[in-house]
Amino acid sequence: xxxxxxxxxxxxxxxxxxxxxxxxxxxxxxxxxxxxxxxxxxxxxxxxxxxxxxxxxxxxxxxxxxxxxxxxxxxxxxxxxxxxxxxxxxxxxxxxxxxxxxxxxxxxxxxxxxxxxxxxxxxxxxxxxxxxxxxxxxxxxxxxxxxxxxxxxxxxxxxxxxxxxxxxxxxxxxxxxxxxxxxxxxxxxxxxxxxxxxxxxxxxxxxxxxxxxxxxxxxxxxxxxxxxxxxxxxxxxxxxxxxxxxxxxxxxxxxxxxxxxxxxxxxxxxxxxxxxxxxxxxxxxxxxxxxxxxxxxxxxxxxxxxxxxxxxxxxxxxxxxxxxxxxxxxxxxxxxxxxxxxxxxxxxxxxxxxxxxxxxxxxxx
Numbered sequence: 001x002x003x004x005x006x007x008x009x010x011x012x013x014x015x016x017x018x019x020x021x022x023x024x025x026x027x028x029x030x031x032x033x034x035x036x037x038x039x040x041x042x043x044x045x046x047x048x049x050x051x052x053x054x055x056x057x058x059x060x061x062x063x064x065x066x067x068x069x070x071x072x073x074x075x076x077x078x079x080x081x082x083x084x085x086x087x088x089x090x091x092x093x094x095x096x097x098x099x100x101x102x103x104x105x106x107x108x109x110x111x112x113x114x115x116x117x118x119x120x121x122x123x124x125x126x127x128x129x130x131x132x133x134x135x136x137x138x139x140x141x142x143x144x145x146x147x148x149x150x151x152x153x154x155x156x157x158x159x160x161x162x163x164x165x166x167x168x169x170x171x172x173x174x175x176x177x178x179x180x181x182x183x184x185x186x187x188x189x190x191x192x193x194x195x196x197x198x199x200x201x202x203x204x205x206x207x208x209x210x211x212x213x214x215x216x217x218x219x220x221x222x223x224x225x226x227x228x229x230x231x232x233x234x235x236x237x238x239x240x241x242x243x244x245x246x247x248x249x250x251x252x253x254x255x256x257x258x259x260x261x262x263x264x265x266x267x268x269x270x271x272x273x274x275x276x277x278x279x280x281x282x283x284x285x286x287x288x289x290x291x292x293x294x295x296x297x298x299x300x301x302x303x304x305x306x307x308x309x310x311x312x313x314x315x316x317x318x319x320x321x322x323x324x325x326x327x328x329x330x331x332x333x334x335x336x337x338x339x340x341x342x343x344x345x346x347x348x349x350x351x352x353x354x355x356x357x358x359x360x361x362x363x364x365x
Contacts, residue, residue, distance in 0.1 A: 001056060010063055011033070012033075013032065013033060014029075014031040015055070015059070016028070016029040016030075016031075016102065018099065018102040020098035022094055023092055024095060025083065025099060026051075027084070029081045030055075030058040030062035030079060031062060031077070032065070032066045032077065033078055033343065036076055036077050036342070036346055038076060038077060038108055038109055038110060039062070039076070039078055039110045040076040040078070040110075040111045040134070041078055041112070041115075042080065042112060042114055043083065043115055043118050043122070044081065044082045044083070045083040045090075046082060046087070046116065047085065048084050051084070054082050054084050057082055058082040063078060064078065065079060065080060066078025066343070067339045068284040068288055069291065071282075071288065071316060071335055072288040072312075073312060073316070073342075074291070081099070087117035093125055096125035097125055097128055097129050099126055100127070100128060100130045104130035104132065106132070112132065112134070113133065113291075120135060120142070123135050124136050136297075143296065145183070146293050147182075147184045149289045149290060149306065149307070149310055150287055151185070151188040151190075151191065151289070152187070152310055153286065154286050155191040156310070156311055158171070158235070158286070160318045161233075161255045162174065162233065162257075164318070165254045165255045165279045171192060173196060174198070174233060175197075175229075176197045176200070176235060177200040177202075177226055177234050178192075178199060178202075178235045179239075179258070180236070180258075181208040181209060184237060185237035185238075186208070190216065198219075199212070200220075200229050201219070201220055201221070202226040227247045227250040228251075228252070229252065231252060233257060234255070234256050234258070235259075236256065236258035237259045239260060240262035241263070241265035242263060243273065243280075244265035244269055245265075248269065248272055248273060251273075256273065256279070256280045257279075257281035258283070261284070263280075263283045264280075270330040270331070273330070274324070274329075274331065280330070280332065282331055282332050282335035284335070285313065286317060289310045292313075293306045293310065296309065316338075320335050321334070
């Protein structure tokens, strides 16, 4: 790939190629934008088919974090790290400590966290070398498992989308289909059940399905049947790209609001559901509770403060719908516009992030 051409197209700031022969570390740190503050984004470990694929993934994910953090109202930019390797076979202590030293060398421009293929234990190893890491063990002041917080953010965001579609944010009596029943979706189902929603659920994991059926009086359907259910709200909480040419004609829901990443297969599908009058809660906004939660660690974690910020997802979804209606554009574009407007406003009053003695991480041990 022509890396400078790609970086120029989306205005990336920096790419760092990291190699450590002893540990086998081969990593890419991509920093997209630090207008709002230091770049925050997790470390992903994956068996990439090529170096080019790894670099492209790091760049794409870093840009996504810029939008996610901006839309969440965080004073943080977007970045990402990817490690080339099998997370089940290739990990070792030296690898993550080496990565920690590379991150430390960026002098606060980038802060990492857990992501696909990495764990809290891996973050603890990074923390041996740098303070610029979140999602570490509770003994170090971590916020703990982010799934319940992410789920709560999806729940309040769903209520905001429901108000736009139905005139009320009450979910009592609403029929809601949930695709995927992992940790986030399980907690989401608990909130929905407690409010009196009627759940229709699916997952390839039969034990996960049985748990939700037994605990929340849900009705189970096969994975293939979930799209065509006669429901008010569809909550995608598993795979990406599930809003596509095949599934859209099956949907009966008036609202799409779930925790899955990259729900739209293509931008055209955002246009199609907008034309059909379906309220779509953009995924990177509604599922931002997790990043809001770990970001609070940077100030010395306070649960009540973090949850108050997560509740702001309700207002963010409301604002996105208002922009969509005002400008007659799909909600995914409205979300992008909201994030870009915030970055543009801040760009007029500050430049590239620089570490100084008042850096929010300087107080951490």
